[in-house]
Amino acid sequence: MHLVWLTAWLALYIQFTASTAPTCQLKSLRVEGLKVPGDVIIGATFPVHENKVFPNRNFNDYPGAVQCYSFSFRSYRWLHAMMYAIEEINASPALLPNITLGYSIYDSCDIIPRGIEGVLWMVSGTDEVVLNYRCYAQAPLAAVIGDSASSVSIPMTNILGIYNYPQISYFSSAMSLANRHNFPTFFRTIPNDMIQSLGLAQLVKHFGWSWVGVLADEDDYGQGLSTIFKQEAQKLGICIEFLEKVPILYSESHTHRIVEVIKTSTAKVVVVFSWETYLYPIMMEIDKQNINEKIWIASEAWSTSSALSKNQVFTMLTGSVGFAIHRGEIPGFKKYLLGLHPLKSPNDIYLRIFWEEAFKCRWKNQDILPETENSTLSCTGKEELGKLENTFLDVSNLRMTYNTYNAVYAVAYALQNLYNCQPDKGPFVGGSCAYIKNFEPWQILHYMKNVHFRTWAGEEIYFDENGDPPALYDIVNWKPTTSGDIQYIKVGSYNSSAPPGKELVLIDSAILWPGEKKQVPLSVCSESCLPGWRKATRQGQPICCFDCIPCSEGEISSHKDSTECLPCPDDQWPNERRDICVPKMVEFLSYSEPLGIVLAVLSIVISVVPKSILGLFLWYRHTPIVKANNRQLSYVLLCALTLCPLCSLIFIGKPSSASCILRQTMFAIIFALSVSCVLAKTIMVIIAFKASKPGSNLHRWVGSRLPNTIACLGTLIQAGICALWLGYAPPFPQNNMNSQVGKIILECNEGSSLAFWCMMGYMGILAIVSFVIAFLARKLPNSFNEAKFITFSMLVFVIVWLSFIPSYLSTRGKYTVAVEIFAILSSSAGLLGCIFFPKCYVILLKPERNTRDFLMGKGSSTNKKK
Template sequence: QHDYYGSFFLITAHEKHYYQVLALVFAVKEINKDPNLLPNTTLGFNIIDTHISDVRTLESSLMLLSGQRLAVPNYQCHEDLEMTETTEEKENKYICQCNSLQYIITCGPFDPILSDKVHFPSVYQLAPKDSKLALGMVQLLVHFNWTWVGLLITDNARGETFLWDNREEMARKGVCLTFMLKIPPNENYSLFPHSEVMGILHATSANVIIFYGSDNVVFDWEFEKEDYLSYNKVCITTSQWDFSMRPNTLLVESFSKSLIFSSQRKEIPTFIPFMRAIKPAKYPEDIFLKTFWSLFFPCPLNEKQWKEEDCSINTSLEMLPLRNFDMSMSSRSYNIYNAVYAVAWALQQILVLYPWKLHSFLRNMQFNNNAGDQVSMDQKRIPMANYDIINFVNFHNGTEVLVKMGEFKSHVPFGEDFSNHENYSIFYVLGNEQMLTLHSVCSESCGPGYRKSPCEGQAICCFDCIPCPVGEISNQTDMDQCIKCPEDEYSNKERTRCLHKMVKFLAYEEPLGMTLTYTALTFFLLTVMITGVFVKHQDTPIVKANNRTLSFLLLLSLSQCFLSSLLFIGKPTSTTCLLQQTIFGITFTMAISSILAKTITVVLAFKATRPGSRSRKWVGSRAPISIILNCCLIQVILCGIWLLVSPPFPDADSHSEPEHIILKCNEGSLIAFYFVLGYMGLLALGSFTVAFLARNLPDTFDEAKFITFSMLVFCSVWVSFLPTYQSTKGKIMVAVEVFSILSSSAGLLSCIFIPKCYVILLRPQWNTQEWVNHKSYARGKHHSKAFPHAS
């Protein structure tokens, strides 16, 4: 039988480290009882306490090399197999540097520095890499919409790596840090401003705090100060920052919303029964157990006063609350358990027990432990870590439990309810009302209808909510940009969805279109009636005065002007768009040129009365007809060029009114349109000027004065039309043009023909040759006195 005392575990004086010692004892006892593993061989162990001291750590390493209680540098007299297993991250580096000839198995968190096989060829790490831990934590934050968090890390290489990974992933997922604090290592811990930092934790607006680092550093904080710690904050940490084995002064209630990322592991079925059976009476030689028992049970600290029977009666580790002791195996205890089995299996495979051959066996060691998990000493074979998300729950009755809230798997894609497809995911198996209702954001989410506007000089998680402008929507929360609606849609008042625009045009059925239609038809019928009156009384003096042919042409053109306005009403088509402006321009040109011809006729008639005047040959129908034809020909040429170069066409205006698509006729060429209007304006101005100059000429029926008034009305209407036409959009613009056509045409009809109809119908005695001769004689006599040189 061979006894090997080659496995030395360095632990601290913290109570939780004794919990890890129990895992070591359990593994050693289990192996020693297994007849198939190391038969006829008993494993043993020595324990050395470093007290979290760098000096004690170095001293312990030298003691291991010398094999004695004294630390002798550069001396080794230990003939047995030496293997060191460490539990603390900080101790790993010192021990690995001093004991470079030994085989060292680290059970603490994975350290990338120790994975360098050039400097540490005989160091083995059981913990899996936690490179995906930052991804899992950020994904948890995103799931609960916690975008405003604080971060506390230890000021070492592992803390810096975690900070780098977290910042990169947080930036990708839109999570912001409101503060980041680094906790110094133990040797500088006394210089750390505890009160100032605890004040930051209390005053911060973030309701979620992430803790990451060595537990012996973080937990040395004065968390018993209730004034600093808020009950409304969630703590997210890892399993290495244990909540068990803490002194009673710890404010456990403050961590009732704590979420712990714990490496996934299977339960060892025989571990809890082993823990139930542990009592000082069963292991009287265990001085650590006596000290531990005295902390939680009524037993004296003085060993001389100890009575194992009294201290063991009605006491069990199972009776301790979760804050003091957890019966289940922790992640680090699980690593220690696997480390012991790794050593045992390596020894099992050694046929010749020489230390220099153990390395090859450890390097290739791979086995399944009693829980069914695969254990490997080759870091390349260790799979990426998967994590259970544990919620530390403290019920009102004082019961404390660790509840598995979900899990994070490194190699499982997102579910169908996630938008992206990266190679990790979180599956939540237990809802938590407190977690779902807790908010930890810098700015409240922008609801549908709003977009985020970053606040200058602040983190991306701090923003203002700006309503979407007209024509744009946001149908999700926290949208960076509003979505523009298609051309044929508009945004509702809430700016949450796009609605189809209603097609709109100046229709005959609507009140405005109906009013304009009735007005146009009324004036058209009135024009027809006046024409009938003039035809019936065409041989009377008032009709024959100033060329009745011109009067009939003017009435014809005015009737066409009234009818041309109907082309502007109704749904625009290619035909109506081509005819609208051309018919309007030509008919109005005919009307104005007819008035111009009538005015010139008045002037010529007056001049023809002078002896020897050459104007006599122009008096008659030849000159007026020539004027009308030439004026209309110019307008026809302008309209023809317009139609050839850039003709009007049907168009849909979706911008003038947000909720409507307005169908209208696009002029095609605004220059051509204004040329047509300008030419008519030039004719109107000429007619007005000639009529104004001839207003005092002798005329039986005051034709020149009536023409002056009519052209004054006409010019006033169209001068008002131009700015109004430019300032309106949609069907109102069309209505303005129709109104201008009707009002100007009605002005010409009223000022020129209504007085004549009054004489024909109501004062027939004025419409006789005797009256005309009498009035002409009176006007001539008056004119001779006023202008003696004219005779």
């Protein structure tokens, strides 16, 4: 594409130079080149004039010359940065000693035809341009500095690339110029546009903005940068609410539509990739509609625009933040500029134009230029530059000027390396070197690729494999001045060569936001989800638009905008805010807590009662009421009822292997002994009554053998169940982390649930059998019918343990243990109270009933103590 286009231009130029008189050559008014001789020549093109007039197109005539006007003080300063750098180098004894640099400078007028003409003029080496010809009588051309516009630099580098001449641009930042295949000889001292797109995305991320709009010119600059920005923004989790194209050709309807989109958008931040010329109409309309709440993020194309920041026009741009080309300082440059004078440099054709434009005067015997045609004053040469206040003399923000200065030094250091080449150690065939006053373009190109030096300020200058320099941007903030204008203040920097994560350096406290606020404004589609919550994307909307949902039980999110909640480890649990995991509270029934203390005291108290009754029975062991129904069996039962409450103490305290094994087996065996004794006593009541009838054959069963056998057998069966349980799957301590929220329950795992419920079932069978037999014998004719009290005791026992089952299954943690202890104490107290309290009542309070006759229902008798 470029080669086809270039061929057309060259054909046109050949026809033009061959068919026209010298006076018709492409030399617009006062824009011929500026030459200064030297041992080595550095060429350059600058847009000394900003505006141009193209000739009328008539295909029957030869093309006319392009006329340039509107002298640019800013671009002319770039030109003098080159001249000043060459003066410094020529005066330096350390850099290129005994070698004088000359230059050839051409006004490109920022248009492609003049850029091509300037290149051909420099390559030919003569005033008369001859295609594919180089006058070797002239000093060699080392490189060409320029141009400013990428559209001009592209055809220039296509021509220079044919001959392997290096080209170093100070302002052409187009991404396409980094293509080494298409532009092998192109270098630049301004960063590649792609880098600022990446940097601006990081800047947006730095401020926590996730919801932005984008404006971009509808040319290669705007669309290329916005595409890279969008891709990087997506990687960083930033969403684009709108992306509008800024028209290059003004369109009122298009402008109004863009402003309406900006006005109705919810994004508070707008990133703009545009040139000030195209952006100006949109800003005019935004100002007209008084849209002040937006934050503008500027690309380098307009971040230092004087047209947008001066004359108190766009106050809504206050608080804007943007990337700007790195500002540098050139020592002594201001003094150099103030020393310029047309009489000192009579060959500087541009200096005379500058003087006329700066002082609004006209030199005598000089053609009238478009810029000065209305001037009435005559230039005297006595005008003082120091009294001027214009862009040319403003060295406070040297950006492109600084790039130009560095571009010249890059060529000089490349020449220095060529000059320092030692024979037989050179980089070319056979170790050969190039001669500084007669070298080939491809030889200096080799040194340009490898140039690496530091400026006086310590900044590194070199070119990567694509000819790009290390990207260094200033970050500027637009702040109001006392006069009502806006000034841009440096508040940070972006350095692509810094370590990862440290490219962006910002002084956040120095940034002034719209409304003169210091706090960073928000620009989000949805408010951030706090720790303890997670994001849930809204269906059909960008990922930046979401709802916040609290983390589920047992999960946390430790930072803002978490996309998922993470479960805590088994031994930890979320805190109330669910943003960190904290150790679970360890729970078990301990002696140090009120519940454990109460149950322990009750256990001891209840265990003391049967001991006291046992002592009472031993004291009155010869009385009929004690001797009735197997005195020894009563003693055994009282001992068992003493142990029953005490075995509950094993349930209190931190579970261990020993306590887990003992607590259930001791409880099971002792209670089996107790119930078996009750069962034996119940059977003996019936046998004793039946044996008292005449002709009964039950006399032989009366005595202690049968009840002892029943008590032992009932206990041994339970002991056998417990033995099988311990042998097959014994209980063991475990940390239960799941049964209760936020707690680790230290408990005893029963090992085998079947064995546990078999043990409980067997004890229940004993109790039910005792209850049934006692119930059947409750109406036996006796003044003191023990079967009646056994019935009540078994009724209490059965009710307690039937109630225990659902309570045991429905409680968790220490309360499960408390329920079992309560059942043990309740059933123990029930047995003790129902069976023995009536006897104690008779012994202590009704001794007259403690006789054999009374017990046999034969009336009262005096109490006899035997």
